[in-house]
Amino acid sequence: xxxxxxxxxxxxxxxxxxxxxxxxxxxxxxxxxxxxxxxxxxxxxxxxxxxxxxxxxxxxxxxxxxxxxxxxxxxxxxxxxxxxxxxxxxxxxxxxxxxxxxxxxxxxxxxxxxxxxxxxxxxxxxxxxxxxxxxxxxxxxxxxxxxxxxxxxxxxxxxxxxxxxxxxxxxxxxxxxxxxxxxxxxxxxxxxxxxxxxxxxxxxxxxxxxxxxxxxxxxxxxxxxxxxxxxxxxxxxxxxxxxxxxxxxxxxxxxxxxxxxxxxxxxxxxxxxxxxxxxxxxxxxxxxxxxxxxxxxxxxxxxxxxxxxxxxxxxxxxxxxxxxxxxxxxxxxxxxxxxxxxxxxxxxxxxxxxxxxxxxxxxxxxxxxxxxxxxxxxxxxxxxxxxxxxxxxxxxxxxxxxxxxxxxxxxxxxxxxxxxxxxxxxxxxxxxxxxxxxxxxxxxxxxxxxxxxxxxxxxxxxxxxxxxxxxxxxxxxxxxxxxxxxxxxxxxxxxxxxxxxxxxxxxxxxxxxxxxxxxxxxxxxxxxxxxxxxxxxxxxxxxxxxxxxxxxxxxxxxxxxxxxxxxxxxxxxxxxxxxxxxxxxxxxxxxxxxxxxxxxxxxxxxxxxxxxxxxxxxxxxxxxxxxxxxxxxxxxxxxxxxxxxxxxxxxxxxxxxxxxxxxxxxxxxxxxxxxxxxxxxxxxxxxxxxxxxxxxxxxxxxxxxxxxxxxxxxxxxxxxxxxxxxxxxxxxxxxxxxxxxxxxxxxxxxxxxxxxxxxxxxxxxxxxxxxxxxxxxxxxxxxxxxxxxxxxxxxxxxxxxxxxxx
Amino acid sequence: xxxxxxxxxxxxxxxxxxxxxxxxxxxxxxxxxxxxxxxxxxxxxxxxxxxxxxxxxxxxxxxxxxxxxxxxxxxxxxxxxxxxxxxxxxxxx
Numbered sequence: 001x002x003x004x005x006x007x008x009x010x011x012x013x014x015x016x017x018x019x020x021x022x023x024x025x026x027x028x029x030x031x032x033x034x035x036x037x038x039x040x041x042x043x044x045x046x047x048x049x050x051x052x053x054x055x056x057x058x059x060x061x062x063x064x065x066x067x068x069x070x071x072x073x074x075x076x077x078x079x080x081x082x083x084x085x086x087x088x089x090x091x092x093x094x095x096x097x098x099x100x101x102x103x104x105x106x107x108x109x110x111x112x113x114x115x116x117x118x119x120x121x122x123x124x125x126x127x128x129x130x131x132x133x134x135x136x137x138x139x140x141x142x143x144x145x146x147x148x149x150x151x152x153x154x155x156x157x158x159x160x161x162x163x164x165x166x167x168x169x170x171x172x173x174x175x176x177x178x179x180x181x182x183x184x185x186x187x188x189x190x191x192x193x194x195x196x197x198x199x200x201x202x203x204x205x206x207x208x209x210x211x212x213x214x215x216x217x218x219x220x221x222x223x224x225x226x227x228x229x230x231x232x233x234x235x236x237x238x239x240x241x242x243x244x245x246x247x248x249x250x251x252x253x254x255x256x257x258x259x260x261x262x263x264x265x266x267x268x269x270x271x272x273x274x275x276x277x278x279x280x281x282x283x284x285x286x287x288x289x290x291x292x293x294x295x296x297x298x299x300x301x302x303x304x305x306x307x308x309x310x311x312x313x314x315x316x317x318x319x320x321x322x323x324x325x326x327x328x329x330x331x332x333x334x335x336x337x338x339x340x341x342x343x344x345x346x347x348x349x350x351x352x353x354x355x356x357x358x359x360x361x362x363x364x365x366x367x368x369x370x371x372x373x374x375x376x377x378x379x380x381x382x383x384x385x386x387x388x389x390x391x392x393x394x395x396x397x398x399x400x401x402x403x404x405x406x407x408x409x410x411x412x413x414x415x416x417x418x419x420x421x422x423x424x425x426x427x428x429x430x431x432x433x434x435x436x437x438x439x440x441x442x443x444x445x446x447x448x449x450x451x452x453x454x455x456x457x458x459x460x461x462x463x464x465x466x467x468x469x470x471x472x473x474x475x476x477x478x479x480x481x482x483x484x485x486x487x488x489x490x491x492x493x494x495x496x497x498x499x500x501x502x503x504x505x506x507x508x509x510x511x512x513x514x515x516x517x518x519x520x521x522x523x524x525x526x527x528x529x530x531x532x533x534x535x536x537x538x539x540x541x542x543x544x545x546x547x548x549x550x551x552x553x554x555x556x557x558x559x560x561x562x563x564x565x566x567x568x569x570x571x572x573x574x575x576x577x578x579x580x581x582x583x584x585x586x587x588x589x590x591x592x593x594x595x596x597x598x599x600x601x602x603x604x605x606x607x608x609x610x611x612x613x614x615x616x617x618x619x620x621x622x623x624x625x626x627x628x629x630x631x632x633x634x635x636x637x638x639x640x641x642x643x644x645x646x647x648x649x650x651x652x653x654x655x656x657x658x659x660x661x662x663x664x665x666x667x668x669x670x671x672x673x674x675x676x677x678x679x680x681x682x683x684x685x686x687x688x689x690x691x692x693x694x695x696x697x698x699x700x701x702x703x704x705x706x707x708x709x710x711x712x713x714x715x716x717x718x719x720x721x722x723x724x725x726x727x728x729x730x731x732x733x734x735x736x737x738x739x740x741x742x743x744x745x746x747x748x749x750x751x752x753x754x755x756x757x758x759x760x761x762x763x764x765x766x767x768x769x770x771x772x773x774x775x776x777x778x779x780x781x782x783x784x785x786x787x788x789x790x791x792x793x794x795x796x797x798x799x800x801x802x803x804x805x806x
Numbered sequence: 807x808x809x810x811x812x813x814x815x816x817x818x819x820x821x822x823x824x825x826x827x828x829x830x831x832x833x834x835x836x837x838x839x840x841x842x843x844x845x846x847x848x849x850x851x852x853x854x855x856x857x858x859x860x861x862x863x864x865x866x867x868x869x870x871x872x873x874x875x876x877x878x879x880x881x882x883x884x885x886x887x888x889x890x891x892x893x894x895x896x897x898x899x
Contacts (some may be wrong), residue, residue, distance in 0.1 A: 633813070633853075635822035642826055647831060656886075659830060659839055662880075666850060667823075669869075673854050678865040681854075682872055689876045695885055 002060040007041055008129055011122030015115045022111035030110045031099035034118065038091035041125075052081050053501045055508065055520070059131065059195075068134075069192045075131035078505025082344070083128035083252075083259055085349050085502070086088060090251045091121050093480035097359055098243035100476035101366065113153060113241070120146035124252050128259055133182040133192045138176070140220070140657075143256060147248050151240040163236035166572065170223050170233045177222025184213035185267075198512065205270055214268045217260065218277060225257025227315060228285040231308040232568050238300040242362030245300060250307050250354035258311065258347065261318050269322030279319025283437050285312025290444035292566055294548075294555075299361040300451050303354065304474045306397065309445065310350045313412060313438075317343035320415050320434070323422055324514050324535045338418060339510060340723075341523060342411035344506045347376045348498065349404040349491060353396040356484035360390045363477050364456060368694050369467040373452065378461030380584040384473050385482070387457045392485040396492065398449035399442060399538065404491040406538070412438060413534040446545025451552065481779040499523040506737070600721055607679045607724040610732060620731055623738035634674055642668045656697050662692040679766045812856050819853045840884045846879030 007397060014037050022030045027168045048058070058076040065071075076084075083517055095117070102108040123146055125536040126139030144167075152164035186192055189200045190208045196206070221227075226234040237249050248254070261278060270276040289309025296302045321340030362380065365371045380387045399409035416438040420431040463470070491498060500523060515521065548555070590601070614620050644664050651657045665688030672681035689729050752765055752773065772779050829842035851870050858866050863883065 386879060522856065561817055631813070631816075633816035633820045636817065636824065640820075640824050644827065651831075655836060656831075656833070658838065659843055662843065663827060663830060663846065666846065670850055671852060673857050673866055673869060676863075676865075681866065681869045685869065685872050685876055689880055694882055696883070 001048065004058065004060050004076065004129070005062050005072060007044060008122060008125045010041065011118040011125070012038060015118035015122070018118065019111040022114075026105070028769035029099050029103075030114055031095055031102075034114045035092060035095040035099070037118070037554040038088045038095060038121065038357035042085065042092055042289075045081060045088055048076060048081055049501055052076070052078055052505045055505065058318075058739070065134070068131075069186070070134040071132050071192075071393070072135050073131040073193065074129045075195065076129060077260055077509045078502060079259070080128045080783045082348070082502050082506045084125060084256070085126045086123060086255070086348070087128070087252050087484065090247060090351060090355050090484075093245045093355070093359075093483055094247040095248070097362070097477060097480040098241070100321070101362055102476055103239065113150075115530060116146050116149040116153070117244070117247070120150065120253070122246065122795045124256065127256055131194050132391070133194060133197075134186065136194075137175070137179050137182060140224070140256065141172065141175050143253050144175055144224075144738055147171070147237070147253055150517065151237045151246065152250060153241055154239070157239065159236075160239040163233070167233040167237050169576075170230055170572075174220045174223025174230065177223075180450045181218075181220065181752070184209045184216065188213070194263065201267050201270065204267055210268075210271070211273060214271075214274060214277075217264060217268075222281060223257070224260070225254050225311050225315065226285075226308045226649065227257070227281050227312060227476065228288050229568050229571075231285060232239070232566050232572055234308055235301050235304040237564065238298075239305050242300070242365065246355050246358030246362065249304065250358050251351040254307060254311055255347065255351070258314050258318065261315060262343070262506075265318065265322050265510050266512050270325045275319055275322050276324065277319070278754045279316045280432070282314070282316030282319055283434060283441075285309065286310070286316060287437050287441040287444070290441045291449060294444055294448040296448075297373055299364065299376075299452060299456065300358075300372060302373075302448055303358055303361060306445070306448065307350075307354060309441065310346070310354065310397075312425045313441075314343050314350070315364075316434075316438075317346065317412060317415055319421055321510065323419075324511055333499070335420060336422075336506065336523060338411060339415035340507050340510055340782040341503065341521070342408055342415050344503050344510070345411060345498070346402075346408035348502075349396065349408045349488070350485050351402055352487045353393045353405060354490065355405075356389055356481040356488065357393040357397065359477075359481040359484070360386055360393060363473040366477065367468065367473055367736040368470050368583075370465075375462060375465040376456045376609040377459040378457070379470070380457040385475060385478050387549075388479070389454060390457060390483040392488050393404065393481075394449045394453040399541065402492050403448055403488050405776045406490065407495050409442065410534050410538065413537050417533055418627060435537070439540065443544045443548065446541050447548040447552075448720045450545065450549045454549075459743060489708045496523075514767035533630075582695075603721050603725050607721070607728050610728045612722075614728075614731065614735070619739070620735050621738035621742075622734050623741045626737070628740040634671075636796030637667060639672075639766050654702070655696070657694045658692055658699065659696070662688060665691065677766075679764070809860075810861055814854045816856050816860075819856070822849050823853075824856060836842055836884075836888050840888070842896050847873055847880070849864075851877075869877060 002459040014034065018030060019162035021033050025033075051058075058074075060074045062072040062074070095114075098117075099115070102110060102113060120143055123139045127136055127571055128142060130136040130139060133242055148164040151167055152160045154160050157165075184194070185197055185204070188204050188209055189197050191197060191200075204213070223230040234249060234254065238245055240249070254667060263273075286309050287306045289307075289312055293302050293305035296305060317339045321337060321343055323339065324336040327336045361371060363383070364376065367383065368376060368379070370376065396403035396405035413435065416435040421436040485562065500520075504521050504523050507523070508515075511521075590597075592598075641664060644660055644667070648657065648660055648664075651660060665684065669681045669684040669688065672678075710716055752769060756765045756768040756773075760768045760772040762772065770800045824847055826842045826846045830839050830846070833839055841877065851873050852864050856869050856874070
C-alpha cells in the first residue's frame with residue numbers, strides 16, 4: 001500500500017468523518033474541512049508534473065484478489081495525471097463554491113452532500129489511476145452511484161428523482177456493458193492489467209471477440225460521456241445543485257468516458273471500426289448537442305447540451321486521432337496527431353470554461369431566483385464581476401480569440417481538414433463530412449453562446465419578473481469562477497505552459513508506439529497561423545453565428561424550435577413504460593394464480609423435455625424377450641384397476657370417489673401380494689384404510705363436488721396433457737426396461753440376500769434393509785411423519801383470528 | 807390338478823371382485839357401495855389365501871388378518887358416517 005493508494009482512498013476516509021464533523025462542529029461550515037483534502041491532493045499531484053513531463057511513469061501494486069487477477073494497481077502517466085489534476089483542482093474550487101452556494105447550514109443537509117461529493121471524488125480518482133480493469137469498473141460504478149445520489153440531493157423534488165433514476169439507469173446499463181467488454185478483453189489476453197492488455201493489442205485485433213469487446217466497452221464510454229443517443233440523461237441531471245453540475249456534469253464524470261476511450265485507444269484504435277464509431281458518434285453528438293442547445297430556455301439546460309456537444313467534439317477528435325497509428329510520423333510530420341493534441345487541449349479548456357460558466361449560472365440563479373432566459377436580462381451593470389467572468393467563459397466556449405477555446409477550435413478545424421486528406425477507411429469520399437459538420441456545429445455553438453450571454457447580461461433589466469432584490473454575489477461565490485476564468489485567459493495567452501508539461505505526456509499515453517524511442521510529440525500551440533482555411537472557417541463561424549442569433553425571432557416561429565425537450569426522451573420514457581407494462585403482461589399471462597395452470601406448465605415441460613430427448617436420441621425401444629408371463633387372474637386384477645382409474649374422473653359423488661380410490665389402493669395391495677411383497681401389502685392396506693378414513697373426515701365438511709362447467713378447450717387441454725404424460729412415462733419405462741436388458745447391470749440385491757442373516761441377523765430382508773443396511777432413510781422418514789403430525793396439530797390448534805400474515 | 811383348480815378359483819374370485827366393483831360404481835345407494843366394498847375385502851382375503859398356497863409361503867398370514875380387521879373397521883366407519891355424518895364423535899361436555 002503506497003502513498004498513492006492512500007491518496008485515492010483518502011476521500012472515502014474523509015467521507016466517513018464528514019457526518020461527525022457536521023454534527024459536532026456546527027459553527028464551522030463542513031465544506032471548509034472538506035476543501036482541505038482536494039487542495040492537498042492537487043498540490044500532491046502537481047509534484048508529479050516534472051517527472052511526468054520527462055516521460056516517466058509511476059506504477060504501484062497492491063494485491064486485492066490476486067487469485068482472480070484483480071488488483072488495486074495504480075498507474076500514473078500523462079493521461080491519468082491530467083485527469084487527477086482536473087478532478088482535484090476543480091474539486092477544490094467546487095467545494096469552495098459550494099460553501100457559499102449551500103450557505104444555509106440548517107436548511108441544507110450538508111453531511112449528505114459532502115459524503116456524496118467525496119465519494120464521487122475518490123471514485124473518480126480511482127477510475128483514472130487504476131491499472132486494473134476490474135478496479136476501474138468498480139470505481140466507475142461508484143461514480144454512477146455518487147452521481148445519482150448528488151442529482152437527487154433535493155430528493156423531495158420529483159424532477160430530481162426522475163433525473164437521478166434516468167442517469168442511474170443509463171450509466172449503469174452502459175457500465176454493465178463495459179464490464180462485459182472487460183471480461184471479453186480478459187478472455188482474449190488473460191489479464192486485467194491495462195498496460196499488459198495494451199502490450200497485447202496485436203492479439204486482440206486478430207481475435208474474433210474484438211468487435212463485441214469494442215462495442216461493449218464503447219457502450220460504457222458513450223453512456224457515461226453522454227454521447228448520442230445516450231446523452232438524454234445529462235440535461236435531466238441539471239436538477240442537481242449547481243456545484244454538482246459544474247463538477248460532475250461538465251468537468252469530471254462526463255469525461256470518464258473520454259478517459260476510457262483515450263485509455264483504450266492503443267488497444268482498439270488500430271482498426272477502422274473504432275475510427276468510424278468513435279469519430280462518427282462524436283461528430284454527430286457535436287452537432288446534435290449544439291443544435292439542441294439553441295432551443296433551450298433554461299441556462300443550465302443550454303450548458304448541458306453545450307457539454308454534450310463539446311464532449312462529442314472531444315470524442316470525434318479522439319476517433320480521428322486514432323488514424324495516427326496508420327501513418328509514419330517521420331514521413332508525414334505532425335499532421336495526423338493534431339487531432340489527439342486538439343482533443344487533450346480542448347479537454348482541459350472545456351473543463352475550465354464550462355466549470356466557470358456553470359458557476360456563473362449558479363450565481364445568477366442564486367441572486368435572481370431564476371435561470372429562465374426569458375425572465376433575465378440587463379444584469380451587466382448590476383453584477384459586473386459575474387458579467388466579466390461570463391464574458392470570458394462564453395467567448396472561450398464560442399471559440400473567439402484570444403481565449404483558449406479559440407485555440408482548441410482552430411486545432412479542431414485543422415484536424416477535421418486533415419481528415420479529408422486521409423487515404424484510408426474510405427476517407428477520400430466521406431472525409432469531407434468532418435469539416436462541414438464541424439463548421440456547422442461551431443456556428444450553432446457560437447449562436448447559443450451569444451444567445452445565452454446576451455439574454456442574461458445585456459438588454460433590459462426586468463425586475464418585475466424576478467422575486468429577489470438583485471445584487472452582486474458574495475466574494476466567496478465569485479472566487480472559483482474567477483480562478484477558472486483566469487485560467488481560461490492564461491491558457492489562452494500562454495498555451496505553451498501546458499504543452500510539454502501535461503499535453504505531450506498525455507498524448508504519449510494515448511498514442512504509444514507511434515513515435516520512435518526518444519522522440520517526443522511536437523506540441524506548439526499559437527494563435528496566428530496565417531491566412532489559412534481554419535481562419536476563414538472561424539470568420540465564417542462568427543458571421544453566420546451572428547446571423548443566426550440576429551434572426552432568432554424568425555427561428556422562434558418554427559415549430560421545431562419551440563420544442564425544448566430532446567425528442568429522444570420520448571423513446572426513453574416510452575420504453576420505460578413499455579418495459580413495465582410488458583413485464584406486467586408477461587407476468588399476468590403466466591402467473592394466473594390457478595394451480596391447474598401451473599400443473600399444465602410443469603407437465604407440458606416434462607412431456608416436451610422427455611419427448612424431445614427420446615426423439616432426438618432415438619432411444620425408444622420395446623424389448624419383449626425379457627418379460628414375465630402374465631397369469632389370467634393378474635390380468636383381471638389389472639383390468640379392474642384400470643377400469644377404476646379411468647372411471648375416477650367421471651364420478652360426481654364425492655364419497656363414491658373416495659371409495660373408488662380406496663378400491664384402487666386395495667387392488668394395489670393385492671398386486672403386492674401377487675408379486676410377493678408381504679410387508680408392502682400390509683403397509684399399503686393400512687395406509688389406504690387410514691387415507692380413506694381421513695378423506696371421509698375431511699370431506700364431510702366440504703360442500704358437494706361442484707359441477708364445474710369447463711370449456712371444451714380446457715377439457716381437451718387436460719386430456720391431451722394427461723394422455724401425453726401417461727404416454728411419455730410409459731414409453732420411458734418400456735425403453736428403460738429394454739435398455740436394462742440390453743446393458744445388464746449387476747443388481748445389488750444379491751448382496752442383501754446373501755448377507756441379511758449373516759451380517760444383520762434378520763431373516764426378513766425388507767426389514768433388515770429398512771432398519772439396518774439403509775437405516776438412515778428410515779430415520780428421516782420417521783422425521784417426516786413427526787413433522788407432518790406436528791403440522792396437523794398446529795394447523796388445527798393454532799387458529800389465527802386476526803389478519804395475521806402466515 | 808391342484809394348480810389348475812387354484813387358478814380357476816383365483817379367476818372366479820377376481821371375477822367376483824369385478825362384479826362387486828360394478829356394484830361399487832353403480833350404487834345406487836351409499837350402503838350398496840359399502841357392502842360391496844366389504845365383500846371386496848373378504849374376497850381379497852380369499853385371493854391372498856390362494857396366492858399363499860400357489861406361492862407356497864406363509865408370509866401373507868398377517869395380511870389376511872389385517873384385511874379382516876380393516877374391512878371390519880372400514881365398514882363400521884363408513885356405516886357410522888352414513889348414519890350420523892361423523893366418524894369420530896366429539897365430547898359432549
